Amino acid sequence: MQVTMTVNGTEYTREIEGRMLLVHFLRDVLGLTGTHWGCDTSNCGVCVVWLDGEPVKSCTVLAAMAGGHEVRTVEGLANGAELDPIQEGFRQCHGLQCGFCTPGMLMTCRALLDRNPDPTEGEIREAISGQICRCTGYSSIIRSVRWAAVHEANAAKEEEVAQA
Numbered sequence: 660m661q662v663t664m665t666v667n668g669t670e671y672t673r674e675i676e677g678r679m680l681l682v683h684f685l686r687d688v689l690g691l692t693g694t695h696w697g698c699d700t701s702n703c704g705v706c707v708v709w710l711d712g713e714p715v716k717s718c719t720v721l722a723a724m725a726g727g728h729e730v731r732t733v734e735g736l737a738n739g740a741e742l743d744p745i746q747e748g749f750r751q752c753h754g755l756q757c758g759f760c761t762p763g764m765l766m767t768c769r770a771l772l773d774r775n776p777d778p779t780e781g782e783i784r785e786a787i788s789g790q791i792c793r794c795t796g797y798s799s800i801i802r803s804v805r806w807a808a809v810h811e812a813n814a815a816k817e818e819e820v821a822q823a
Protein backbone atom coordinates (compact mmCIF):
# COMPACT_ATOMS: atom_id res chain seq x y z
CA MET A 660 0.00 0.00 0.00
CA GLN A 661 1.01 3.61 -0.46
CA VAL A 662 1.23 6.06 2.45
CA THR A 663 1.79 9.81 2.41
CA MET A 664 2.63 11.77 5.55
CA THR A 665 4.43 14.95 6.50
CA VAL A 666 7.48 14.45 8.69
CA ASN A 667 9.25 17.50 10.11
CA GLY A 668 7.59 19.67 7.47
CA THR A 669 8.45 17.50 4.45
CA GLU A 670 5.87 15.36 2.67
CA TYR A 671 6.85 11.76 1.95
CA THR A 672 5.04 9.15 -0.12
CA ARG A 673 6.26 5.58 0.16
CA GLU A 674 5.14 2.06 -0.67
CA ILE A 675 4.87 0.03 2.56
CA GLU A 676 3.41 -3.15 4.01
CA GLY A 677 0.16 -2.47 5.82
CA ARG A 678 1.51 -3.95 9.07
CA MET A 679 4.55 -1.65 9.22
CA LEU A 680 4.81 0.33 12.46
CA LEU A 681 5.44 4.06 12.41
CA VAL A 682 8.73 3.63 14.30
CA HIS A 683 10.04 1.35 11.55
CA PHE A 684 8.76 3.64 8.82
CA LEU A 685 10.65 6.56 10.34
CA ARG A 686 13.85 4.64 10.99
CA ASP A 687 14.07 2.12 8.18
CA VAL A 688 12.21 3.81 5.32
CA LEU A 689 13.02 7.49 5.94
CA GLY A 690 16.34 6.93 7.72
CA LEU A 691 15.33 9.11 10.68
CA THR A 692 17.11 7.02 13.27
CA GLY A 693 16.88 9.66 15.99
CA THR A 694 13.66 7.97 17.04
CA HIS A 695 14.74 4.89 18.95
CA TRP A 696 13.16 1.47 19.14
CA GLY A 697 13.28 -0.32 22.45
CA CYS A 698 10.65 -2.61 23.91
CA ASP A 699 8.12 -2.72 21.06
CA THR A 700 5.49 -3.30 23.75
CA SER A 701 4.57 0.29 24.64
CA ASN A 702 6.53 0.28 27.90
CA CYS A 703 9.79 2.19 27.45
CA GLY A 704 8.83 5.36 25.56
CA VAL A 705 12.06 5.69 23.57
CA CYS A 706 9.97 5.77 20.39
CA VAL A 707 7.86 8.84 21.25
CA VAL A 708 7.18 11.22 18.35
CA TRP A 709 4.42 13.73 17.77
CA LEU A 710 1.39 12.89 15.67
CA ASP A 711 -0.49 16.09 14.87
CA GLY A 712 1.23 17.73 17.84
CA GLU A 713 0.46 15.00 20.37
CA PRO A 714 3.17 12.71 21.75
CA VAL A 715 2.56 9.08 20.77
CA LYS A 716 4.56 5.91 21.14
CA SER A 717 5.37 5.20 17.51
CA CYS A 718 5.66 1.45 18.20
CA THR A 719 1.92 1.47 18.86
CA VAL A 720 0.94 3.29 15.65
CA LEU A 721 0.79 1.72 12.21
CA ALA A 722 2.54 3.82 9.58
CA ALA A 723 -0.67 3.62 7.58
CA MET A 724 -2.54 5.33 10.45
CA ALA A 725 -0.20 8.31 10.16
CA GLY A 726 -1.15 8.74 6.51
CA GLY A 727 -2.40 12.28 5.87
CA HIS A 728 -1.07 13.45 9.24
CA GLU A 729 1.86 15.51 10.53
CA VAL A 730 4.66 13.75 12.34
CA ARG A 731 7.45 15.47 14.20
CA THR A 732 10.53 13.63 15.35
CA VAL A 733 13.55 14.61 17.41
CA GLU A 734 15.30 15.60 14.16
CA GLY A 735 12.69 18.34 13.82
CA LEU A 736 13.26 19.91 17.25
CA ALA A 737 16.24 22.16 16.61
CA ASN A 738 15.93 25.30 14.53
CA GLY A 739 18.89 24.83 12.20
CA ALA A 740 22.01 25.01 14.34
CA GLU A 741 20.05 26.44 17.27
CA LEU A 742 18.99 23.82 19.78
CA ASP A 743 15.47 23.89 21.14
CA PRO A 744 15.54 25.05 24.80
CA ILE A 745 14.59 21.54 25.92
CA GLN A 746 17.63 20.13 24.12
CA GLU A 747 19.79 22.86 25.62
CA GLY A 748 18.35 22.06 29.06
CA PHE A 749 19.33 18.41 28.73
CA ARG A 750 22.80 19.51 27.63
CA GLN A 751 23.27 22.00 30.44
CA CYS A 752 21.90 19.82 33.24
CA HIS A 753 23.26 16.44 32.14
CA GLY A 754 19.80 15.08 31.39
CA LEU A 755 21.31 12.16 29.54
CA GLN A 756 24.03 9.61 29.88
CA CYS A 757 23.83 6.87 27.24
CA GLY A 758 21.18 8.88 25.36
CA PHE A 759 19.01 5.92 24.42
CA CYS A 760 15.87 7.29 26.10
CA THR A 761 16.66 10.89 25.19
CA PRO A 762 14.78 11.39 21.88
CA GLY A 763 11.53 10.18 23.43
CA MET A 764 12.14 12.18 26.62
CA LEU A 765 12.80 15.33 24.58
CA MET A 766 9.60 14.96 22.55
CA THR A 767 7.48 14.32 25.65
CA CYS A 768 9.05 17.15 27.63
CA ARG A 769 8.77 19.63 24.74
CA ALA A 770 5.06 18.80 24.49
CA LEU A 771 4.71 19.27 28.26
CA LEU A 772 6.30 22.73 28.12
CA ASP A 773 4.08 23.70 25.19
CA ARG A 774 0.94 23.06 27.22
CA ASN A 775 2.38 23.92 30.64
CA PRO A 776 5.31 26.36 30.45
CA ASP A 777 6.01 26.20 34.21
CA PRO A 778 5.61 22.57 35.28
CA THR A 779 6.29 21.44 38.83
CA GLU A 780 8.54 18.51 39.59
CA GLY A 781 5.43 16.38 40.12
CA GLU A 782 3.99 17.41 36.76
CA ILE A 783 7.26 16.58 35.02
CA ARG A 784 7.41 13.19 36.74
CA GLU A 785 3.84 12.49 35.69
CA ALA A 786 4.54 13.54 32.07
CA ILE A 787 7.49 11.15 31.76
CA SER A 788 5.89 8.36 33.76
CA GLY A 789 5.42 6.31 30.59
CA GLN A 790 9.13 6.44 29.83
CA ILE A 791 12.06 4.53 31.19
CA CYS A 792 15.58 5.86 31.68
CA ARG A 793 18.12 3.34 32.93
CA CYS A 794 20.92 5.85 33.49
CA THR A 795 20.10 9.22 34.99
CA GLY A 796 17.89 8.40 37.97
CA TYR A 797 15.46 11.00 36.54
CA SER A 798 16.59 13.87 38.80
CA SER A 799 18.78 15.42 36.15
CA ILE A 800 16.00 15.02 33.57
CA ILE A 801 13.68 16.98 35.85
CA ARG A 802 16.37 19.66 36.34
CA SER A 803 16.77 19.82 32.56
CA VAL A 804 13.07 20.46 32.01
CA ARG A 805 13.03 23.11 34.73
CA TRP A 806 16.10 24.74 33.11
CA ALA A 807 14.24 24.93 29.80
CA ALA A 808 11.10 26.32 31.48
CA VAL A 809 13.03 29.07 33.27
CA HIS A 810 15.08 30.00 30.20
CA GLU A 811 12.04 30.14 27.94
CA ALA A 812 10.25 32.38 30.44
CA ASN A 813 13.28 34.67 30.69
CA ALA A 814 13.64 34.82 26.91
CA ALA A 815 9.96 35.75 26.58
CA LYS A 816 10.38 38.54 29.16
CA GLU A 817 13.46 39.89 27.38
CA GLU A 818 11.55 39.94 24.11
CA GLU A 819 8.70 41.84 25.75
CA VAL A 820 11.15 44.43 27.10
CA ALA A 821 12.86 44.75 23.72
CA GLN A 822 9.52 45.37 22.00
CA ALA A 823 8.26 47.86 24.63
Ligand code: FES
Binds near residue numbers: 699
Ligand atom coordinates in the same frame (compact mmCIF):
# COMPACT_ATOMS: atom_id res chain seq x y z
S1 FES B 1 9.68 0.95 21.68
FE1 FES B 1 7.82 2.03 21.86
S2 FES B 1 7.40 2.12 23.97
FE2 FES B 1 9.24 0.95 23.83
Ligand code: FES
Binds near residue numbers: 754791794
Ligand atom coordinates in the same frame (compact mmCIF):
# COMPACT_ATOMS: atom_id res chain seq x y z
S1 FES C 1 20.21 8.26 29.37
FE1 FES C 1 20.55 6.11 29.24
S2 FES C 1 18.55 5.28 29.28
FE2 FES C 1 18.24 7.38 29.68
